[in-house]
Amino acid sequence: MVVGVRCVVAVDGPSGSGKSTVSRRLAAALSAGYLDTGAMYRAVTWAVLQAGVEPGDADAVAKVAEETDLETGTDPGDPHIRANGVNVDAEIRGPEVTAAVSAVAAVPAVRNLLVARQRELIERSVRVVVEGRDIGTVVAPDADLKVYLTASAAERARRRSAELAADLDATAVDLARRDRLDSTRAADPLQQAEDAVVLDSTELGIDEVVARLREMLVARGVA
DSSP states (O other): OOTTOOEEEEEEOOTTSSHHHHHHHHHHHTTOEEEEHHHHHHHHHHHHHHTTOOTTOHHHHHHHHHHOOEEEOOOTTSOOEEETTEEOTTGGGSHHHHHHHHHHHTOHHHHHHHHHHHHHHHHTOSEEEEEESSIIIIIOTTOSEEEEEEOOHHHHHHHHHHHHTOOHHHHHHHHHHHHHHHHHOSSSOSOOOTTOEEEEOTTOOHHHHHHHHHHHHHHHTOO
16 A cells, blocks of 8 residues: 555446445555545435425425535445434435435536535545545546446346345336436436446456455556
């Protein structure tokens, strides 16, 4: 490991590709911070639902986002997020938030607000692994390593259904819905950065993926 050298790793990709687990393990291996940008959008979505606001009401959603105080932990061993002082780690993974988060994340004002906050957190970090859907293209376009992590639709559905103990077919339908919404939204759609390394994790274990990313960082002189 190259101690003291600034290092920003951007990990993008669709739901179920393994972004969260890979990013956390890579951050731990690098003694780096870990930033889950998706959790920030989920926390705002939780606040929107708590306020009784319709996720499709862009103006009302933007107002809630502006008024929500987010506290985002960046320790890969103990990541957490609080909204208005409430720990919402469990709540933001529930079905209601999952069903609404793509609509909330599509609101341009919400994206502008959270991207600014994400950039502040990155700027304050010497070494950090950031995961999401627009990191390499929007949030951290100058990252030392940009990775687009993907997997087959069937494998992503299998992983997510196992994680949530949910019906496989229903999970596959929901992932397809989220993929469509994330890829077609007007503001910062999910897409691969031109200079990103594409890594298909369909046939790879987590340790294999992390090992490959560490090799790439070593080759760049930052790990």
